[in-house]
Amino acid sequence: xxxxxxxxxARRPTMKDIARHAGVSQSAVSFALNGRPGVSEETRDRVRRxxxxxxxxxxxxxxxxxxxxxxxxxxxxARPADTLGVDSFFLQLVSGIQEVLAERHLGLLFQVVEDIGxxxxxxxxxxxxxxxxxxLVVDPRTDDPRPDLLDELGLPAVVxxxxxxxRHPGLSTVWADDAGAMASVVDGLYxxxxxxxxxxxxxxxxxxTERRVRTxxxxxxxRGLSEVESVSTxxxxxxxxxxxxxxxxxxxxxxxLIYDNDVMAVAGAATAAELGFSVPADxxxxxxxxxxxxRMVKPWxxxxxxxxxxxxxxxxxxxxxxxxxxxxxxxxxxxxxxxERGSTGVARDA
Amino acid sequence: xxxxxxxxxARRPTMKDIARHAGVSQSAVSFALNGRPGVSEETRDRVRRxxxxxxxxxxxxxxxxxxxxxxxxxxxxARPADTLGVDSFFLQLVSGIQEVLAERHLGLLFQVVEDIGxxxxxxxxxxxxxxxxxxLVVDPRTDDPRPDLLDELGLPAVVxxxxxxxRHPGLSTVWADDAGAMASVVDGLYxxxxxxxxxxxxxxxxxxTERRVRTxxxxxxxRGLSEVESVSTxxxxxxxxxxxxxxxxxxxxxxxLIYDNDVMAVAGAATAAELGFSVPADxxxxxxxxxxxxRMVKPWxxxxxxxxxxxxxxxxxxxxxxxxxxxxxxxxxxxxxxxERGSTGVARDA
DNA sequence: ATTAGTGACTAATACGCATTAGGGCAACTG
DNA sequence: CAGTTGCCCTAATGCGTATTAGTCACTAAT
Numbered sequence: 001x002x003x004x005x006x007x008x009x010a011r012r013p014t015m016k017d018i019a020r021h022a023g024v025s026q027s028a029v030s031f032a033l034n035g036r037p038g039v040s041e042e043t044r045d046r047v048r049r050x051x052x053x054x055x056x057x058x059x060x061x062x063x064x065x066x067x068x069x070x071x072x073x074x075x076x077x078a079r080p081a082d083t084l085g086v087d088s089f090f091l092q093l094v095s096g097i098q099e100v101l102a103e104r105h106l107g108l109l110f111q112v113v114e115d116i117g118x119x120x121x122x123x124x125x126x127x128x129x130x131x132x133x134x135x136l137v138v139d140p141r142t143d144d145p146r147p148d149l150l151d152e153l154g155l156p157a158v159v160x161x162x163x164x165x166x167r168h169p170g171l172s173t174v175w176a177d178d179a180g181a182m183a184s185v186v187d188g189l190y191x192x193x194x195x196x197x198x199x200x201x202x203x204x205x206x207x208x209t210e211r212r213v214r215t216x217x218x219x220x221x222x223r224g225l226s227e228v229e230s231v232s233t234x235x236x237x238x239x240x241x242x243x244x245x246x247x248x249x250x251x252x253x254x255x256x257l258i259y260d261n262d263v264m265a266v267a268g269a270a271t272a273a274e275l276g277f278s279v280p281a282d283x284x285x286x287x288x289x290x291x292x293x294x295r296m297v298k299p300w301x302x303x304x305x306x307x308x309x310x311x312x313x314x315x316x317x318x319x320x321x322x323x324x325x326x327x328x329x330x331x332x333x334x335x336x337x338x339x340e341r342g343s344t345g346v347a348r349d350a
Numbered sequence: 351x352x353x354x355x356x357x358x359x360a361r362r363p364t365m366k367d368i369a370r371h372a373g374v375s376q377s378a379v380s381f382a383l384n385g386r387p388g389v390s391e392e393t394r395d396r397v398r399r400x401x402x403x404x405x406x407x408x409x410x411x412x413x414x415x416x417x418x419x420x421x422x423x424x425x426x427x428a429r430p431a432d433t434l435g436v437d438s439f440f441l442q443l444v445s446g447i448q449e450v451l452a453e454r455h456l457g458l459l460f461q462v463v464e465d466i467g468x469x470x471x472x473x474x475x476x477x478x479x480x481x482x483x484x485x486l487v488v489d490p491r492t493d494d495p496r497p498d499l500l501d502e503l504g505l506p507a508v509v510x511x512x513x514x515x516x517r518h519p520g521l522s523t524v525w526a527d528d529a530g531a532m533a534s535v536v537d538g539l540y541x542x543x544x545x546x547x548x549x550x551x552x553x554x555x556x557x558x559t560e561r562r563v564r565t566x567x568x569x570x571x572x573r574g575l576s577e578v579e580s581v582s583t584x585x586x587x588x589x590x591x592x593x594x595x596x597x598x599x600x601x602x603x604x605x606x607l608i609y610d611n612d613v614m615a616v617a618g619a620a621t622a623a624e625l626g627f628s629v630p631a632d633x634x635x636x637x638x639x640x641x642x643x644x645r646m647v648k649p650w651x652x653x654x655x656x657x658x659x660x661x662x663x664x665x666x667x668x669x670x671x672x673x674x675x676x677x678x679x680x681x682x683x684x685x686x687x688x689x690e691r692g693s694t695g696v697a698r699d700a
Numbered sequence: 701a702t703t704a705g706t707g708a709c710t711a712a713t714a715c716g717c718a719t720t721a722g723g724g725c726a727a728c729t730g
Numbered sequence: 731c732a733g734t735t736g737c738c739c740t741a742a743t744g745c746g747t748a749t750t751a752g753t754c755a756c757t758a759a760t
Binding site (some may be wrong): 374375376377378381387388389393412414415416417480486 | 707708709710712714715716717724
């Protein structure tokens with residue numbers, strides 16, 4: 001009567017089933033499977049075998065409910081839908097994150113939202129719904145509401161790409177030394193004779209953008225270069241091209257362009273070519289992000305290369321450490337390395 | 351004694367708290383908040399207000415445990431880590447998916463794995479762990495183990511990009527008519543005088559690859575073209591370039607190249623240029639995927655353009671319909687439209 | 701006036717797991 | 731030999747929600 005004709009989709013086995021099959025109590029099963037004392041090694045083995053046989057897996061829901069956490073970490077990407085275009089960084093980052101999370105059978109709850117306000121709302125909801133044990137935060141800003149929020153919620157978090165922040169001792173940080181990288185890039189360009197340099201920067205509010213801009217200014221000041229500047233963009237190929245066009249049409253155009261991502265670098269290089277500038281004879285191009293894209297144009301673009309997958313792995317490891325009760329740390333990953341390809345050369349007027 | 355000095359991270363309010371504040375029982379709260387009969391409108395309102403005030407959100411863990419499902423949808427991407435390079439499709443797809451899921455407060459559990467075997471293991475685990483209510487399946491294969499598995503587990507699923515499959519009436523499908531698109535592309539090229547066409551296809555096992563290959567063969571046969579073929583690749587820029595190089599070095603090189611994605615198309619166009627072939631004078635290039643990439647090379651690439659975000663939205667909607675108890679359907683999204691840009695033209699020998 | 705019915709609510713239970721509090725039983729201890 | 735300890739195990743709760751089975755007061759029908 002109760003059973004209707006519907007397909008019966010293989011009931012999930014529970015600890016009760018195991019207990020019955022093994023002839024012990026549920027508690028014994030729990031002890032056995034969680035490595036707790038209270039059962040003999042013999043029983044433990046038997047229980048394990050039965051569990052294996054039945055294909056048992058703990059219900060995360062039940063686990064979460066009895067205080068063990070949700071076995072899930074969250075990742076929010078705050079970007080207008082149309083902005084996530086050709087961008088290999090995030091997928092690679094996520095891929096690295098997964099490698100580490102998968103080892104521990106942690107799930108990754110992923111969400112794309114419009115802006116940082118929505119992102120905060122998501123954190124609040126996840127927290128209230130008991131959905132995640134911790135989160136990975138990307139694109140830290142100079143004036144960022146998220147650390148405070150996460151502190152308030154007591155949600156373990158790792159900030160990816162942010163400089164260490166002594167005001168939030170609860171948050172871990174994984175970051176690259178953009179300042180050092182920028183200094184070395186400027187160093188290299190200076191050595192090649194470049195004196196007029198334009199940095200086509202990314203979004204102005206982002207922490208790493210600010211670090212790069214500041215460092216560029218400092219380096220320029222140190223060398224007495226007045227025709228060095230940063231221009232903010234939205235990372236899109238369109239703006240990259242537009243800015244390139246604008247600066248190259250000046251009476252004294254820059255001889256070197258530093259783009260904050262690969263998309264803009266490629267678009268910029270193409271624009272330069274259209275305007276009759278030869279790369280690298282007339283203008284050198286550096287991409288602050290390496291990817292297949294940089295090898296799809298002629299000449300190949302010199303680029304700052306970093307291992308985004310490893311970056312993700314590191315971040316995920318820090319988060320798991322935090323979840324295990326470890327204390328927060330700031331981890332610096334290796335400075336991105338400049339891969340010299342065909343797009344950088346001696347300055348024309350040098 | 352019990353309370354240590356640790357920060358106390360704002361306890362989550364539960365229904366019990368609401369009940370206490372509103373002066374009713376927990377059951378009344380449950381009825382009130384879920385729109386069940388059994389409470390007066392007055393009480394319902396009061397309870398709602400209190401819940402709002404306290405910032406209450408149902409614990410997904412508890413919900414899942416009491417049979418309501420996990421309020422989560424799964425998405426597995428089976429790709430070797432190094433293969434997820436410059437690919438805008440998936441991020442856009444996911445972005446579209448999220449739009450729909452977010453409305454219903456459904457989470458998206460995301461996982462990247464190495465191969466389809468791992469993917470199946472993930473489904474099994476998610477199912478056993480009670481983690482997801484349904485999944486979105488991408489990259490359907492011609493001989494695919496996943497539909498059977500999902501049937502067996504009784505896990506609602508939507509296959510993205512697969513043709514309708516009458517053997518799995520439980521699965522919904524959202525697909526584009528590759529066959530029609532391929533036919534129209536061949537039509538267009540034929541009209542321009544092209545007789546020797548090479549299709550640089552994607553991975554051989556994929557369903558949509560096979561559909562395109564079959565259609566190309568049929569179209570060629572219908573017109574009596576003997577020098578038309580498909581070559582399988584792994585979607586990488588490297589293979590795209592390699593195949594392009596190989597076919598263009600033939601005694602009678604093709605006059606038109608159809609690439610199964612934007613990455614290969616760009617790499618191929620560059621290779622053609624290096625070999626001294628002018629695009630489109632000597633060889634026409636069509637990209638089966640439109641993105642900013644296609645507008646980063648000269649000439650801009652003609653491409654089959656589809657709205658990936660909308661595609662994702664449609665898929666997500668089908669899944670939510672399934673979760674609501676709807677029956678499976680096969681939905682066809684609009685045929686991708688060929689955007690003519692500078693890379694296609696009249697065949698040289700026409 | 702007794703009964704049936706209804707609306708508004710409370711009590712009790714289930715979900716699957718972890719954990720705490722026991723309950724026997726054997727081997728020591730004094 | 732009673733008392734203690736240690737081992738292996740079972741019984742009983744709790745987590746937060748949904749649901750089912752009552753309870754109680756009051757109205758409508760017989």
